Amino acid sequence: MRPVYSVVVPCYNEEEVIRETHRRLTDVMAGMGEEYEILYVNDGSRDKTMMILRDIAAGDPRAKVVSFARNRGHQIAVSAGLDYALGDAVVIIDADLQDPPELIPQMAEYWKSGSQVVYGQRLHRAGESRFKLLTAEIYYKVINRLTDGLIPRDTGDFRLVDRTVVDIVKSMPEHSRFLRGMFAWVGFKQTPLPYDRAPRYAGQTHYPLKKMVRLALDGIVGFSVKPLKIAYYTGILWAFLGFLAALVLLVLLCCGVSGGMWWLASLMMVLTGNLLICLGLAGEYIGRTFEDARNRPLYIVAATCNID
Numbered sequence: 001m002r003p004v005y006s007v008v009v010p011c012y013n014e015e016e017v018i019r020e021t022h023r024r025l026t027d028v029m030a031g032m033g034e035e036y037e038i039l040y041v042n043d044g045s046r047d048k049t050m051m052i053l054r055d056i057a058a059g060d061p062r063a064k065v066v067s068f069a070r071n072r073g074h075q076i077a078v079s080a081g082l083d084y085a086l087g088d089a090v091v092i093i094d095a096d097l098q099d100p101p102e103l104i105p106q107m108a109e110y111w112k113s114g115s116q117v118v119y120g121q122r123l124h125r126a127g128e129s130r131f132k133l134l135t136a137e138i139y140y141k142v143i144n145r146l147t148d149g150l151i152p153r154d155t156g157d158f159r160l161v162d163r164t165v166v167d168i169v170k171s172m173p174e175h176s177r178f179l180r181g182m183f184a185w186v187g188f189k190q191t192p193l194p195y196d197r198a199p200r201y202a203g204q205t206h207y208p209l210k211k212m213v214r215l216a217l218d219g220i221v222g223f224s225v226k227p228l229k230i231a232y233y234t235g236i237l238w239a240f241l242g243f244l245a246a247l248v249l250l251v252l253l254c255c256g257v258s259g260g261m262w263w264l265a266s267l268m269m270v271l272t273g274n275l276l277i278c279l280g281l282a283g284e285y286i287g288r289t290f291e292d293a294r295n296r297p298l299y300i301v302a303a304t305c306n307i308d
């Protein structure tokens with residue numbers, strides 16, 4: 001029977017939490033009294049995650065598993081979950097229990113009263129480093145501005161999404177996937193559900209700085225072309241400063257003062273730095289265009305459980 005709810009859970013090296021996650025999710029979903037499936041996407045874990053998932057699936061036909069041939073990252077794991085989910089509503093939730101499953105019934109209520117997307121909005125984030133809190137705060141401000149308010153603040157991927165919106169996001173072919181942005185971009189009625197984010201149940205974060213920067217760039221580059229205009233603005237500024245510098249040097253020369261070359265050299269260096277930054281920025285856009293043009297599959301499935 002086609003489930004009403006699909007719960008998508010991306011898992012990367014989650015051997016310490018996954019059984020507890022399944023227990024909590026099952027408690028909540030069974031309590032809702034409608035047909036459901038829990039879809040675990042094993043994102044190329046190197047620990048015992050897949051073994052445990054196989055075991056869970058063997059004991060529970062509602063637990064389904066899609067396993068990747070290698071690690072492809074959180075956003076792609078969730079995208080695969082959306083591809084396989086059969087439910088009328090799809091819930092996206094992290095495996096580490098930072099997003100409380102107990103909020104799902106509340107999300108479902110908003111959904112039933114007409115919202116196509118119900119997204120969790122973090123009020124407090126326990127157990128996160130100061131660095132993460134500060135960078136997240138700055139990032140959300142910047143991206144909110146760059147996208148003219150499209151992407152709501154303090155919003156992660158924890159959400160319930162109606163089938164209509166799931167199908168539209170599935171048809172969006174971009175390889176650099178910033179899902180919270182893609183859902184926002186689609187529109188329809190979107191409702192925030194404020195919640196306190198819990199600390200990780202066990203294990204460690206799989207979002208080191210490098211992955212965080214990549215996700216942050218995917219968000220900005222995927223949803224705004226404003227950064228490309230930096231070249232214009234700083235170019236105009238530098239041209240003006242260069243003109244001033246030339247005048248100053250000319251005056252100095254006329255007065256017989258030498259040594260202005262140092263001044264010029266430092267100006268040149270800043271200008272070169274500026275040029276390289278603009279070039280690198282343009283490269284971010286070109287690289288993503290190239291990835292999309294090559295059009296390789298987003299992920300390769302190596303194994304599944306309880307999926308026909």
Ligand code: UDP
Pocket residue numbers: 009010011012013014043071072073074077093094095096098204205206207
């Ligand atoms: N995750 C994944 N692939 C990755 C990294 C993370 O599927 O390459 C999953 C991970 O198992 C978890 C979710 O994405 O369910 C969020 O990751 P994590 O909790 O490590 O990130 P944080 O909450 O610290 O930002």
Ligand code: MG
Pocket residue numbers: 094096098200205
């Ligand atoms: Mg987490």
